[in-house]
Amino acid sequence: MNSFALADCSTVEAALSQLKDGAVVKAGGVDLLDRMKNGTDTPTRLINIRNISELRGIQSTPEGLTIGALTTLAEVADDPGVRSQYTVLSDACGQAATPHIRNMATLGGNLLQQLQCWYYRSPDFQCLRKGKEICFAFSGLNQYHAIMDYGGCPSVAPSSGAVALLALDASVELTSTAKGKRTVAIRDFYLHPDANPHRFHVMAADELLTSIHIPKPAPGTRSAYQKYGEKESHDWANADAGILLEMDGSLCRRAVVAMGAASPVVRRSREAEAALAGKPITPETARAAGQASMTGAMPLSMNAYKVQLFPVAIYRTILLAAGQMDRDPSAAG
Amino acid sequence: MSDPQRSPKEPPEATSTATTPPGISRRGFLKGAGITAAGTALLSGVQGLSREAVASTPKGVKEFGPEPFPVTLHINDKEHALQIEPRTTLADALRIQLNMTGTKISCDRGVCSSCTVLLDRMPVNSCMTLALDTVGHQITTIEGISANEQIHPVQAAFVRHDAMQCGFCTPGMVMSCVSLLEKNPHPTEADVRYAVSGNLCRCGTYPKVFAATLDAATQPASKA
Numbered sequence: 001m002n003s004f005a006l007a008d009c010s011t012v013e014a015a016l017s018q019l020k021d022g023a024v025v026k027a028g029g030v031d032l033l034d035r036m037k038n039g040t041d042t043p044t045r046l047i048n049i050r051n052i053s054e055l056r057g058i059q060s061t062p063e064g065l066t067i068g069a070l071t072t073l074a075e076v077a078d079d080p081g082v083r084s085q086y087t088v089l090s091d092a093c094g095q096a097a098t099p100h101i102r103n104m105a106t107l108g109g110n111l112l113q114q115l116q117c118w119y120y121r122s123p124d125f126q127c128l129r130k131g132k133e134i135c136f137a138f139s140g141l142n143q144y145h146a147i148m149d150y151g152g153c154p155s156v157a158p159s160s161g162a163v164a165l166l167a168l169d170a171s172v173e174l175t176s177t178a179k180g181k182r183t184v185a186i187r188d189f190y191l192h193p194d195a196n197p198h199r200f201h202v203m204a205a206d207e208l209l210t211s212i213h214i215p216k217p218a219p220g221t222r223s224a225y226q227k228y229g230e231k232e233s234h235d236w237a238n239a240d241a242g243i244l245l246e247m248d249g250s251l252c253r254r255a256v257v258a259m260g261a262a263s264p265v266v267r268r269s270r271e272a273e274a275a276l277a278g279k280p281i282t283p284e285t286a287r288a289a290g291q292a293s294m295t296g297a298m299p300l301s302m303n304a305y306k307v308q309l310f311p312v313a314i315y316r317t318i319l320l321a322a323g324q325m326d327r328d329p330s331a332a333g
Numbered sequence: 334m335s336d337p338q339r340s341p342k343e344p345p346e347a348t349s350t351a352t353t354p355p356g357i358s359r360r361g362f363l364k365g366a367g368i369t370a371a372g373t374a375l376l377s378g379v380q381g382l383s384r385e386a387v388a389s390t391p392k393g394v395k396e397f398g399p400e401p402f403p404v405t406l407h408i409n410d411k412e413h414a415l416q417i418e419p420r421t422t423l424a425d426a427l428r429i430q431l432n433m434t435g436t437k438i439s440c441d442r443g444v445c446s447s448c449t450v451l452l453d454r455m456p457v458n459s460c461m462t463l464a465l466d467t468v469g470h471q472i473t474t475i476e477g478i479s480a481n482e483q484i485h486p487v488q489a490a491f492v493r494h495d496a497m498q499c500g501f502c503t504p505g506m507v508m509s510c511v512s513l514l515e516k517n518p519h520p521t522e523a524d525v526r527y528a529v530s531g532n533l534c535r536c537g538t539y540p541k542v543f544a545a546t547l548d549a550a551t552q553p554a555s556k557a
């Protein structure tokens with residue numbers, strides 16, 4: 001790791017005043033230190049926001065839930081209120097990474113973690129995302145890459161938290177000295193690589209992600225997330241599903257099927273959702289939704305297995321959300 | 334970008350910013366708001382730093398480095414004075430500067446948990462923790478769990494069950510299990526599996542780790 005200076009900030013105001021001249025924010029540091037140890041990132045000044053206590057904690061409001069950006073994944077996963085009403089989020093935060101990482105990693109940092117593509121993480125490969133014209137994954141090692149909507153960069157959306165928050169229709173609050181606060185829906189927060197290969201999201205350099213807002217789910221809502229990886233907890237998802245079902249008696253009024261590891265930006269499968277809307281949740285409708293989720297899949301040379309894995313992940317997670325199946329022991333967590 | 338496998342570009346969704354939902358007070362929304370920080374290492378500001386380490390800067394900002402500066406770390410109930418840089422990880426401070434080499438580094442990336450220590454009695458990866466972030470907090474390492482030359486009941490159970498082979502993952506494994514028993518003195522096997530699910534053991538000692546930890550739970554408790 002290169003040598004750097006560090007500004008330890010105790011308030012949002014103090015941190016915002018330091019956000020200039022290429023200084024880089026550090027929250028839990030799990031993603032940032034990884035990139036610095038790899039040598040892909042070499043900031044000479046870090047802004048430590050980890051000690052800003054006003055950005056930590058979970059608050060229930062009449063509208064829903066407000067979570068401070070520095071709340072750890074473990075705190076979100078273990079919160080009884082989150083678990084009972086926003087299960088898809090406690091599941092996602094409880095299955096991201098390892099138990100020890102979850103004690104360190106923040107929800108804001110989880111949403112802002114950068115791509116896990118191994119070419120991107122290596123200082124030896126300069127690709128599209130680093131200002132060059134080439135992607136090494138299309139003709140190289142791409143078993144963990146995207147199977148749909150990838151455009152010029154098939155590295156997948158890495159954040160489990162973002163999948164859950166997309167399913168919950170959540171938004172993030174961004175704060176800057178110049179413009180104050182603004183709120184951006186998760187569905188509008190991330191940028192597709194073809195929209196701008198050099199930016200991952202719409203947050204500006206002078207902004208901090210300060211909190212996450214989740215609207216209260218409609219009565220009768222049930223939700224769940226499951227992640228399928230190569231290893232139990234040491235790795236990111238190969239397929240994951242964030243499911244939200246608004247039930248009206250035995251019929252599903254509205255369904256949300258969110259996916260992360262399929263594409264560069266977290267996405268909802270409208271086809272899978274249509275396969276559930278207005279129908280009872282049964283193994284048959286859940287299976288049909290899983291199949292429908294792969295509409296438009298264009299796997300790369302080494303990841304056709306994902307086209308089979310995603311439908312199973314979605315099928316099982318729909319039934320889990322509906323209370324018709326136990327949590328899958330072969331899913332991570 | 335000239336790969337023939339490339340799919341036609343999907344139209345990117347337009348980016349828009351929603352307006353702030355009504356009724357939520359934005360500023361300091363968490364102040365006094367039932368913060369759920371049970372059992373967490375809430376890092377509430379860096380204290381325990383010598384005066385000269387802190388240059389005078391704007392309110393709410395403390396500047397460190399890049400040059401080395403003196404700090405005091407609270408490790409295993411003792412104060413340790415040492416010089417660190419902002420980039421010094423806790424694992425490096427322990428192993429290189431304090432010669433406490435019981436904590437192992439394998440991946441140095443947060444993947445394997447062989448560097449597990451307890452920070453305010455919560456397990457974390459010392460390789461991904463800056464030493465500076467641990468000033469003012471209680472650090473417990475594998476060297477600190479035995480008292481009066483007596484190994485910890487978890488360590489004793491590891492010996493009885495032969496729960497190690499090469500032993501490189503073992504200190505981290507033991508710390509994860511010690512932490513589990515502190516929080517949950519009567520765990521099920523599923524609880525033990527969960528507690529060590531981030532600890533990578535290439536020798537495959539997991540079944541014996543589970544048995545040892547369940548056995549340790551039946552022994553008289555010893556808290557470091």
Ligand SMILES: Cc1cc2nc3c(=O)[nH]c(=O)nc-3n(C[C@H](O)[C@H](O)[C@H](O)COP(=O)(O)OP(=O)(O)OC[C@H]3O[C@@H](n4cnc5c(N)ncnc54)[C@H](O)[C@@H]3O)c2cc1C
Nearest residue numbers: 027028029030031032096097105106109110112160209443
């Ligand atoms: C072994 C392993 C497995 C993992 N598996 C998963 C997984 O399955 N699913 C998953 O989702 N994640 C996984 N992760 C990633 C992990 O969850 C993230 O690295 C972590 O959540 C990052 O949070 P942090 O607080 O440490 O972020 P940091 O590293 O501190 O920050 C990440 C980035 O965001 C910026 N940043 C952080 N907070 C703010 C803020 N409030 N405002 C502005 N900028 C900010 C930083 O500048 C940095 O660029 C895994 C990690 C490891 C090591």
Ligand code: SF4
Nearest residue numbers: 117119127135153155
């Ligand atoms: S997949 Fe994306 S990040 Fe990876 S090499 Fe290609 S352009 Fe770079």
Ligand code: FES
Nearest residue numbers: 439441446448460
């Ligand atoms: S050495 Fe720290 S997690 Fe592997």
Ligand code: FES
Nearest residue numbers: 498500534535536
């Ligand atoms: S005993 Fe060898 S790695 Fe676990």
